[in-house]
Amino acid sequence: MEKQLLITGFEPFGGEKINPAWEAVAALPDRIGPFVLTRVRVPVEFGRAGQVVLDAAGKLHPDVILCIGQAGGRNAVTPEAAALNLRETEQPDNAGRMPQDEPCVPGGENALFSTLPVRRMVQAIRDAGLPGKLSCSAGTYVCNDLLYTLLHAFRGSETRVGFVHVPFLPEQAGDGVASLPLDQTVRALEAAIGAIDG
Numbered sequence: 687m688e689k690q691l692l693i694t695g696f697e698p699f700g701g702e703k704i705n706p707a708w709e710a711v712a713a714l715p716d717r718i719g720p721f722v723l724t725r726v727r728v729p730v731e732f733g734r735a736g737q738v739v740l741d742a743a744g745k746l747h748p749d750v751i752l753c754i755g756q757a758g759g760r761n762a763v764t765p766e767a768a769a770l771n772l773r774e775t776e777q778p779d780n781a782g783r784m785p786q787d788e789p790c791v792p793g794g795e796n797a798l799f800s801t802l803p804v805r806r807m808v809q810a811i812r813d814a815g816l817p818g819k820l821s822c823s824a825g826t827y828v829c830n831d832l833l834y835t836l837l838h839a840f841r842g843s844e845t846r847v848g849f850v851h852v853p854f855l856p857e858q859a860g861d862g863v864a865s866l867p868l869d870q871t872v873r874a875l876e877a878a879i880g881a882i883d884g
């Protein structure tokens with residue numbers, strides 16, 4: 687049976703000219719296994735990121751929402767196990783906001799677990815011969831804000847929600863900084879998506 691996958695990638699931030707998350711999302715095929723993909727590019731702004739994806743989900747009624755973000759310095763494609771109800775940063779977002787000690791959702795639980803099979807997704811990435819690793823922290827910046835917002839909004843519903851962080855592209859990484867070529871990031875995401883209902 688055909689299923690709807692809302693897949694998102696962030697715009698560049700932090701002085702970068704590209705974001706491998708969006709580059710990879712844009713390069714994915716239109717269908718992966720049972721999933722028909724709908725892509726959304728998301729602003730790196732606390733609060734607004736979640737609103738943009740919630741608006742898109744309100745129109746599409748997806749079975750799965752999978753958000754992709756850049757995690758500079760990581761050496762693997764990393765499905766995120768959980769999100770914290772905390773905004774905490776020393777790096778302004780793309781709207782110039784720098785929230786500290788603030789909840790993503792006032793009154794929400796302290797943390798929420800991803801509703802995607804993250805271990806199976808990691809295994810599928812590795813089985814494809816690519817670097818995959820489970821991450822237990824999505825940070826406290828806009829990616830975590832988006833994941834928490836979505837997990838909170840869809841808790842107890844049929845819509846499953848997850849997040850995958852991807853490394854820098856080689857052209858972004860300075861000496862000694864980990865990176866992954868775009869085609870490998872794309873193949874890792876395909877493997878991970880293929881494992882959602884595997």
Ligand code: PCA
Pocket residue numbers: 696699705707730754755756757824825826827828829830
């Ligand atoms: N990575 C950032 C926000 C946007 C992105 O691609 C993060 O990890 O929070």
